[in-house]
Amino acid sequence: MASVPRGEFELIAAFRERLDRAGAAAAPDLLVGSGDDASVSELTDRGLAVSVDALVEDVHFRRASFPPRSIGHKALAAALSDLAAMGARPRHAYVQLGLPTDLDDAQCLEIADGLAALAARHEVAVAGGDVTRAAILFLAVTVVGSAPEASELVGRNGARPGDLLVLSGELGGAAAGLRLLEQPALADRLDSATASALRARQLEPEPRVDAGRALARAGAQAMIDLSDGLGADAAHLAGAGGVELRIDLDRVPVQAGVAELARANGEQPAELVVAGGEDYELLAVLAGEAFESARAALVEAGVDLSAIGEVTVGEGVAFSGSGGLRSPVAGFDQLRPPRGRGERS
Amino acid sequence: MASVPRGEFELIAAFRERLDRAGAAAAPDLLVGSGDDASVSELTDRGLAVSVDALVEDVHFRRASFPPRSIGHKALAAALSDLAAMGARPRHAYVQLGLPTDLDDAQCLEIADGLAALAARHEVAVAGGDVTRAAILFLAVTVVGSAPEASELVGRNGARPGDLLVLSGELGGAAAGLRLLEQPALADRLDSATASALRARQLEPEPRVDAGRALARAGAQAMIDLSDGLGADAAHLAGAGGVELRIDLDRVPVQAGVAELARANGEQPAELVVAGGEDYELLAVLAGEAFESARAALVEAGVDLSAIGEVTVGEGVAFSGSGGLRSPVAGFDQLRPPRGRGERS
Numbered sequence: 001m002a003s004v005p006r007g008e009f010e011l012i013a014a015f016r017e018r019l020d021r022a023g024a025a026a027a028p029d030l031l032v033g034s035g036d037d038a039s040v041s042e043l044t045d046r047g048l049a050v051s052v053d054a055l056v057e058d059v060h061f062r063r064a065s066f067p068p069r070s071i072g073h074k075a076l077a078a079a080l081s082d083l084a085a086m087g088a089r090p091r092h093a094y095v096q097l098g099l100p101t102d103l104d105d106a107q108c109l110e111i112a113d114g115l116a117a118l119a120a121r122h123e124v125a126v127a128g129g130d131v132t133r134a135a136i137l138f139l140a141v142t143v144v145g146s147a148p149e150a151s152e153l154v155g156r157n158g159a160r161p162g163d164l165l166v167l168s169g170e171l172g173g174a175a176a177g178l179r180l181l182e183q184p185a186l187a188d189r190l191d192s193a194t195a196s197a198l199r200a201r202q203l204e205p206e207p208r209v210d211a212g213r214a215l216a217r218a219g220a221q222a223m224i225d226l227s228d229g230l231g232a233d234a235a236h237l238a239g240a241g242g243v244e245l246r247i248d249l250d251r252v253p254v255q256a257g258v259a260e261l262a263r264a265n266g267e268q269p270a271e272l273v274v275a276g277g278e279d280y281e282l283l284a285v286l287a288g289e290a291f292e293s294a295r296a297a298l299v300e301a302g303v304d305l306s307a308i309g310e311v312t313v314g315e316g317v318a319f320s321g322s323g324g325l326r327s328p329v330a331g332f333d334q335l336r337p338p339r340g341r342g343e344r345s
Numbered sequence: 346m347a348s349v350p351r352g353e354f355e356l357i358a359a360f361r362e363r364l365d366r367a368g369a370a371a372a373p374d375l376l377v378g379s380g381d382d383a384s385v386s387e388l389t390d391r392g393l394a395v396s397v398d399a400l401v402e403d404v405h406f407r408r409a410s411f412p413p414r415s416i417g418h419k420a421l422a423a424a425l426s427d428l429a430a431m432g433a434r435p436r437h438a439y440v441q442l443g444l445p446t447d448l449d450d451a452q453c454l455e456i457a458d459g460l461a462a463l464a465a466r467h468e469v470a471v472a473g474g475d476v477t478r479a480a481i482l483f484l485a486v487t488v489v490g491s492a493p494e495a496s497e498l499v500g501r502n503g504a505r506p507g508d509l510l511v512l513s514g515e516l517g518g519a520a521a522g523l524r525l526l527e528q529p530a531l532a533d534r535l536d537s538a539t540a541s542a543l544r545a546r547q548l549e550p551e552p553r554v555d556a557g558r559a560l561a562r563a564g565a566q567a568m569i570d571l572s573d574g575l576g577a578d579a580a581h582l583a584g585a586g587g588v589e590l591r592i593d594l595d596r597v598p599v600q601a602g603v604a605e606l607a608r609a610n611g612e613q614p615a616e617l618v619v620a621g622g623e624d625y626e627l628l629a630v631l632a633g634e635a636f637e638s639a640r641a642a643l644v645e646a647g648v649d650l651s652a653i654g655e656v657t658v659g660e661g662v663a664f665s666g667s668g669g670l671r672s673p674v675a676g677f678d679q680l681r682p683p684r685g686r687g688e689r690s
Contacts (some may be wrong), residue, residue: 032500034445035585037430037570038396038488043388050472051383052439052487056479083380092399096485127395134401140441140485142397143383155377184519225382310421 011105012131018112019095019126027091027125039090039092039127047150050142051082057100057137065181068107070203072114077141078227080122080207081280085225087154087216088145090209092127094120095141098134102112111139136230147216158221159241159285165309166291168211168282168298169231172262172269173255175276177202179265189264190323194257201255205280215284219292223284229277234317237283244314249273249321251308261299270322287312356450357476364440364458364464364471370472370679372436384437384472392495395487396427399581402482412527415450415548417459420484423572424554425467426625430563430570432499433490436463437472440486445481456484459549465568467554492561499557503566504586504630510654511636513627513643514558516575517607517614520621522547534609540603546600550625555646560629563639568629574622579662580627589659594618594666596653615617617668630656 020034030042050171055075057063066074076093083090099108119126124143147153159165177198180187187195208225215223222241226233230252239246252273259269286294295305365379377385402408409420421438428435440460444453464471469488493500504510522543525532532540535666542618553570560568567586571578575597583590596620631639640650 031495032498034374034498035487036492036502037427037568038394038498040495040498040500041393041433042391043393043394044391046387046389046487048393049383050386050389050439050487050489052441052473052475052485054441054443054475054485056443056477059478082382086385088383092395092488096397096399096400097447098401098483128397130397130399132399132401134481134483135403135406136480138443138479138483140397140399142395142439142487144393144395144489145383149377150385153383153385155381157381191660223382249373273592290556313558 011108015097015112015131015289016108016129017105018109019117019129021116022096027123030092030125030127033125034128041092041148043132044288045146045148047147047153049083049086049088049145049147049153051079052140052142053079054138063074066203068110069114071137071139071202072111072272073118075117076115077205077207077280079141079208080124081141081225081227083143083145084207084209084212085223085282086145087152087212087220087223087338089213090122090124090143090145092144093124093141093343094130095126095139097129097131098136098138099131100134100137100253103137142200142314152216154216154220154223156222156224156237156240158243159219159237159243159311161243161311161313163221163285163311164288164291164307165245165247165311166284166286167252167293167306167308168208169303170253170255171226171279172258172276173198173201173273173283174205174278175272176255176258176261177305179261183265184266186261189260190257197254198257202278205278207280208303211298212282214297215282215294216287218297219290220284223282226279226281226283227277230283231274233283237285238315238317241311242315244312244316244318245309246312246318246320247309251306251321253304253306274319305326350429355429356453359423359454360457360476361474362379363454363461364474366461372468375437375470375472378470379473386437387672388491390491390493392429392492392498393429394433394490394498396425397485397487399483399485408482411548412663413455413456414459416482416484417456418463418549419484421460422550422552422625424488424568425469425554426489427555428490429552429554430492430568430627432497432565432568433492434555434558435467435469435490435539436471437484437487437489440471440474440484442474442476443475443481443483445482448482453675466493467610475481497561499561499565499568501567501569501582501585504582504588504590504656505566506588506656506658508566508630508656509633509636510590510592510656511629511631511639512597513553513652514602514624515600515646516571516624517617517621518546519550519601520617521600521603521606524606526639528610531606531609533604534605543600543602543606550623552625553627553648556643556648557627559642559646560627560639563631563642564635565631567631568627571624571628574620574623575628576619576662578628582630583662586656587660588665589661590654590655591657591663591665592654596651596662596666598649598651607618617656619664643645
């Protein structure tokens with residue numbers, strides 16, 4: 001940690017300076033960043049994608065179990081994950097911080113550092129923001145992404161019967177990590193590397209930005225990121241497309257340690273996989289013949305791609321395989337942990 | 346008020362529906378609005394301006410004195426005011442609502458109505474957002490505006506010695522209105538129409554969107570909106586341009602009732618005018634010969650324009666005229682009401 005500033009204005013200036021540093025050089029289209037009434041940029045891309053995401057204390061995280069750095073990381077990661085699900089290239093982020101008086105200045109700057117490190121990794125410029133006093137800690141993040149043409153951005157509504165349903169990465173890790181954070185004794189049932197990986201999955205998820213762009217290039221017809229959980233988010237995709245999604249749970253990759261942890265906690269592993277949420281993997285719909293090339297592109301981007309089901313005529317989501325769950329979206333409410341990511345409006 | 350929904354999901358859906366309705370038809374470039382991972386738009390303008398603004402309970406407003414409709418209005422108005430100060434055309438807004446459990450559903454929908462009405466008036470589409478539980482009520486608003494070219498957007502840093510300093514509208518009303526809300530007995534000193542106008546200035550300020558675009562077209566070199574107050578915001582303009590601003594307080598139009606209310610409250614009228622903040626008028630720098638045509642354009646947009654000073658070699662802000670204040674920005678901190686709009690980062 002660098003030195004900590006003394007007064008509120010110095011703190012805000014230091015917070016801003018750490019964010020300004022991140023990725024500014026990587027955004028040549030950004031003509032005016034923070035410090036004016038608005039950012040100014042000159043876009044050559046014509047397609048624009050914008051998403052917002054808020055991380056609120058005691059709803060999405062508890063300060064006791066979340067390091068400040070992870071709070072900053074996760075707030076931006078959740079927003080970038082939305083751009084990933086559009087196949088957009090992330091360009092700028094805007095950060096609104098609600099700052100309670102009982103948060104140490106050092107912790108405040110660690111939030112900035114966590115956010116800035118992820119921004120730099122994805123060449124995202126933090127182009128503006130607001131710091132305000134608030135009774136609780138919250139971060140409201142806006143991300144702006146682009147594509148050469150709007151038609152290259154992938155919405156939720158393109159699933160058609162006969163298409164293949166594909167999933168990036170592995171599920172269940174974020175929900176398992178949350179249980180480890182809330183009940184540290186559960187870690188006794190796992191080796192320490194496995195437990196660490198599960199906690200990291202909850203604390204500092206990786207938005208699948210490169211994978212999302214690769215899936216868009218590979219011809220994904222519809223795509224969503226898994227923030228609410230496979231069950232709820234698949235239901236969104238099914239509803240938007242007016243189709244049924246059939247998912248074979250035996251083909252859904254599950255992160256190492258999830259099954260052991262679920263059993264130790266008296267839960268079905270399928271609950272964490274289907275209803276856990278916050279894994280921020282991508283669920284997409286592809287023509288079957290595009291699968292192998294899409295998978296090769298994702299492996300290049302560092303993440304595997306699995307075919308986990310198919311699009312059929314109908315509505316809702318049907319599960320087969322382990323757990324044997326079959327339910328429309330409402331059925332998953334009761335399985336969701338009480339601190340879900342809230343509802344998009 | 347329409348009927349009030351029963352459950353949380355119904356409430357969020359109703360909140361979203363009210364925002365979606367606003368201005369969607371007015372944004373033909375918006376291809377995907379709320380309900381996907383991100384909005385999608387296809388811009389023909391190349392210059393993009395983005396700003397964020399948060400309104401937080403017990404920092405920027407108290408629920409006891411702010412009707413929910415005004416909370417929604419003001420959150421969007423403050424953000425649109427930033428776009429006005431760039432001379433941008435507002436296009437889309439994104440709303441993140443932190444929703445405490447003790448807020449009535451009807452009040453929640455009134456927040457949406459206040460926001461939607463202002464959005465519709467400015468042909469702004471609410472293109473996305475998030476609703477989340479939170480211990481306090483907050484609204485974090487992002488606005489996206491545009492201009493045909495980025496070079497047409499007006500930053501803060503273009504003030505040059507010899508230029509004229511101009512101001513839209515009248516000052517002091519928002520600060521006076523705040524005092525009336527917090528100490529209703531003060532209204533006894535004013536006629537009721539004057540008191541109502543002062544309260545409205547605090548509760549539902551009008552962002553000077555058309556005036557800002559007119560000033561940009563008239564050749565404004567630098568511009569800022571008055572959220573923190575004339576003293577602090579003039580200092581931002583002076584600092585960004587590396588110049589001194591000389592302001593003649595006798596030429597600053599003051600809203601009717603401000604002087605009477607200040608005296609009744611044991612304050613100097615100049616305090617409310619210089620340090621009050623939240624009037625959301627525009628302070629701009631123009632070549633002197635552009636003043637008359639700029640003024641005519643603003644009068645067309647329904648607001649007057651006054652020449653209140655000049656740009657000189659030096660730094661900071663110098664006041665002459667009534668009050669005789671002279672101070673750099675730090676000097677205004679003590680005059681600012683404790684619930685100022687926070688600091689931009």
